[in-house]
Amino acid sequence: MHTTSWHSVSMTLDECIKCNICTSYCPVAAVTDKFPGPKYAGPQAQRFRESGQITSPDVWVDYCSACRVCNEVCPSGVKIAEINARAKAQIVHERGIPLRNWFFGRNEILGRIGNLAPQIANLGFHNPVSRLMAEKILGVARHAPIPHWSTEGNFRAWFARREKLRAEKKVAYFHGCSTNYYEPAVGKAAVAVLEHLGYEVVLPPQNCCALPMLNNGEFPAAEKLFRSNLKKLAPYVDRGLPIVGTSTSCVLVLREEATEMLDLENAQTQALKAGMWDISEWLRERLEQGELPTDFRELQMVVPYHVSCQARAHRMGRPGLDVLMLIPGLDVREGNAKCCGLAGTYGYKAEKYDIAMQVGEDAFRFVRAQGEGVRYVTADSEICRWQLEHGTQKLGRHPVEILAAAYGLYDLDRRQLLAEMK
Amino acid sequence: MPKIETDLLVIGGGATGVGVAWDAALRGFRTVLVEKRDLTHGTTGRYHGLLHSGGRYVVKDPHSAEECIRENRILRKTHAHCIEDTGGFFVVTPEDVNAYPDQFQAACKNLGIPCEEISLRAALQREPLMNPRAARVFVVPDGAADSFQATHSTAQAAQIAGAQILNYHEVVALIPAEGDPARVVGARVRDVARGEDVEIRAALTINAAGAWAGVIARTAGVTVNVIPGKGTMLAANHRLINTVLNRCKMPDDGDIIVPIHTVTVIGTTDEKVQDPEHLTIEPWEVELLLREGDKLIPGISQARFVRAWAGVRPLYQEHYAGASRDATRDFVVLDHAARDGVAGLLTIIGGKWTTFRLMAEKTVDKACEQLGARKPCSTAETPVPGVEHGHYWLGHRLREVEQNHLQSELVCECELVTRAMLENAARNNPTLTLDDLRRDVRLGMGPCQGGFCTYRAAGILHELQVQNSQSKIQDPNTWHVADLQSPARNAKLEIGNWKLGVGTPNLLLRDFLQERWKGLLPILWGRQLKQERLDELIYLALMNADHLPDEDAVSPMSDFYSRRGISTTADTEARDA
Ligand SMILES: Cc1cc2nc3c(=O)[nH]c(=O)nc-3n(C[C@H](O)[C@H](O)[C@H](O)COP(=O)(O)OP(=O)(O)OC[C@H]3O[C@@H](n4cnc5c(N)ncnc54)[C@H](O)[C@@H]3O)c2cc1C
Ligand code: SF4
Ligand code: SF4
DSSP states (O other), X not given: OOOOOTTSGXXXXXXXXXXXXXXXXXTTTTTOSSSOOHHXXXXXXXXXXXXXXXXXXXXXXXXXXXXXXXXXXXXXXXXXXXXXXXXXXXXXXXXXXXXXXHHHHTHHHHHHHHHHSHHHHHHHHSSHHHHHXXXXXXXXXXXXXXXXXXXXXOHHHHHHHSOOOOOSSEEEEEOHHIIIIIOHHHXXXXXXXXXXXXXXXXXXXXXXXXXXXXXXXXXXXHHHHHHHHHHHHHHXXXXXXXEEESOHHHHHIIIIIHHHHHTOOOHHHHHHHXXXXXXXXXXXXXXXXXXXXXXXXXXXXXXXXXXXXXXXXXXXXXXXXXXXXXXXXXXXXXXXXXXXXXXXXXXXXXXXXXXXXXXHHHHHHHHHHTOTTOOEEEESSHHHHHHXXXXXXXXXXXXXXXXXXXXXXXXXXXXXXXXXHO | OOEEEEEEEEEOOSHHHHHHHHHHHHTTOOEEEEOSSSTTTTGGGGSOOEEOOSGGGTTTOHHHHHHHHHHHHHHHHHTGGGEXXXXXXXXXXXXXXXXXXXXXXXXXXXXXXXXXXXOHHHHHHHOTTSOTTOSEEEEEOOEEEOHHHHHHHHHHHHHHTTOEEESSEEEEEEEEETTEEEEEEEEEEEETTTTEEEEEEEEEEEEOOGGGHHHHHHTTTOOOOEEEEEEEEEEESSOSOSSEEEESSSOOTTOEEEEETTEEEEEOOOEEOSOTTOOOBOHHHHHHHHHHHHHHSTTGGGSOEEEEEEEEEEEEOTTOOSOGGGSOOOEEEEEHHHHHSOBTEEEEEEOOGGGHHHHHHHHHHHHHHHHOOOSOOOGGGOOOTTGGGOSOOTTXXXXXXXXXXXXXXXXXXXXXXXXXHHHHHHHHSOOOSHHHHHHHHOTTOSXXXXXXXXXXXXXXXXXXXXXXXXXXXXXXXXXXXXXTTOHHHHTTOOOOOOTTOOSOHHHHHHHHHHHHHXXXXXXXXXXXXXXXXXXXXXXXXXSOGGGOSSTXXXXXXXXXXXXXOBOOHHHHHXXXX
């Protein structure tokens, strides 16, 4: 299927010096012997896969969660997770996509459908009977933390209704599917913070970033989505508007994951890469430029900060932490768990749910260790927040929500803008 | 001195000699084969890996071409498991646009070599890294062939038919008949592993020592002028192509790229050398191969290379003195009785790996003439053990490791060699060094070039040795190779003792590291250099391999491994000065 070029990620297998560092870090290989580890499934196995092969020799790559921890620790620059993703795509190409994974790939459509009548959708899907059926029929893990549809309308509708700040300085916002359909509050908090900085927020047309499809090996469909976003975002990139995103994993896909996996590197993707920001990263940049207001209220609490593997993969340090640490009274504690386990759509799969929970145990333990009094946990990726909520019964919040609360704009508990509560 | 009596003594454990032993045994001759090192240690184990379709010789040497296509069809049946059906392209690169391609096409047609011209688009779809500026592309039935496995399987077949295959047995001199110096009656042979001499008496001695054939013949006072044509090859770390790529032009240096097993091999050069034993790789050869390789696969010169090696062509042409590239690839059977008045001796020389079976057939035909006819040749219809596994495909080891959950059993992770494969190779075939196991199961042939498997393998052999001392030694001269390549089948094999186990683990380790190092030096840059730095840290910094106990111990191979395999610019300057 995908042809090889010298730029293909699979070529990075040549960088491997067999040191096994990745093997000792892979959170999945540590808890299951269904997956042999990054070196074995990645650069090593890749030498036994022909580019035009008729059948894939191995299927264990399916157990790679795509957390990219291996890429991060590899001293040689092997793009192991992407090699695995491409091997998965080859398998899908040969054998077709399981119905469940097809659905996972289309979470945007699910979001849109549920959004039509969210109460009914929530009731219909989030009850023990239908979850059990979904597990039996589709293989969707019955206990996995599938989000609820937002019952107060989607984010874009809210944005369209409200009165916007008009300003010279503009910033474009990429909300992603989860904010639009499941957690509009994150988007509201982001808009409030951006406006508080004096920026006019514009909302480009956009679609699903394609992460679920990439993770499930549906490359041709993922390529369509990515190209569509590329086209929709191009005018903003061309105008030099920074595009900030609250879903760090969507941002990662748009910046580099899609181009690397799909072998699409060109001037346009380069420009998008330069124009996209994780919102915390962008806020930290404002801080460094002396543009970040510091009119914070005190927030007296302990908040465990789980570093999402997707955030790590950006190689941008810990901007969320850098910004939250400005808030007086706030005691942010950085965890060092490698991955929450859920990793995209991984932990939603019945056969992988237990693995995901075992992987997540490190993160859960870290959160629990911060004391009984902890109410909120924070992480840059919604997936991690949902998994942490599921594993620790704390409330998950995006760093920008905490920031909005500290600016006095947002009720962290009820997830509402104070201006809208009056 | 122990004595062995036989009908035929075959000298040389390359493809040709082993083929002769197989054919002879099938025809009912009592046959003994001696090889001074391991089977395929000579040219056969240092070749390019191409099962010729004949396309390469079609214009220049049509007779060879015809033999190639005929043998190609036969070997696909008798040695199917040693062959990958890659197919081959003849690519007309921008440099090759001239009258040759048309001649090539016509000649293929003439000789019945299937040759189909395909569009550049179709060619690039199949081989995306191929030169996109190619003018024309022809498809021929080339293949990739594993000469280690093919020769081992043939040896097993020979042995089943009754032949005795003795490796690490070096001919010291041919023995003249008492009172009749014009008759050879066998050879004095040194059992190098045990350090003792053996006399082998034979009605007919067949010299199949390849590039060394002249040295053997000389001990009987016969002159055979072998032109040793050295050829160097480079292996890139993984498969960049899955089809053999040939330039469509008169055969020259660096114009073939073969995908074989997990690597991509560019070759070859062709240079007359003095001594087949001391091959050095010159910097200009490496440069030339990279430069020429870029014409078929632009960018290949920047790929990671894991190894360089050289083999020497056993070219023979009576009274020929030209360039070795232009010497014929034909083979000849020299009947020294007719040619030199020395009876009891035949020499088989020249040819290609692809034609080894035919060479054996012609040689044994000649033996039949001299010793009285036996059965007709049956090798073309007799599959060798292992053939039941079908053609080789790249993914098979990976699939078997996964399906049988053998990942924790891997000794050589790069080439997916399990512990059972290694042990069975040592237990079923005479094994003196880890390099012998490399030829059996590909130990240490991947990117790390022995970095992670050498110490493991040495330790495992040590354990075998300890077990050996507790039970009785088996016949060291049997071969069992049909299942060695398969991680899955080895897990179930019945096992015995390590055969020929002599070295200490430290010696095994040092020898293998030295052997691997030899082929690394010529390509030591970039990513492979990074790898070797890690390997160096493992062995020299962590294990102190330079100062292990029994520092003075040597094996029969130690000297060979520690000879420099590369000539440096400084050497060349010193020589020219
Ligand atoms: C660079 C190169 C690339 C090639 N590529 C191809 C290719 O792609 N396809 C193809 O079909 N052909 C190829 N060939 C040709 C092919 O490899 C050879 O023709 C073939 O391997 C020769 O086999 P052999 O058995 O005659 O010689 P060898 O394999 O050299 O066997 C001779 C054996 O005799 C042994 N010997 C020497 N002295 C003694 C002694 N005193 N006592 C006992 N044993 C002794 C040696 O150790 C050696 O093992 C290539 C050759 C070269 C050099
Ligand atoms: S991406 Fe994560 S799960 Fe996959 S191999 Fe790498 S570390 Fe392991
Ligand atoms: S960490 Fe990188 S170099 Fe080391 S084994 Fe893994 S992929 Fe290879």
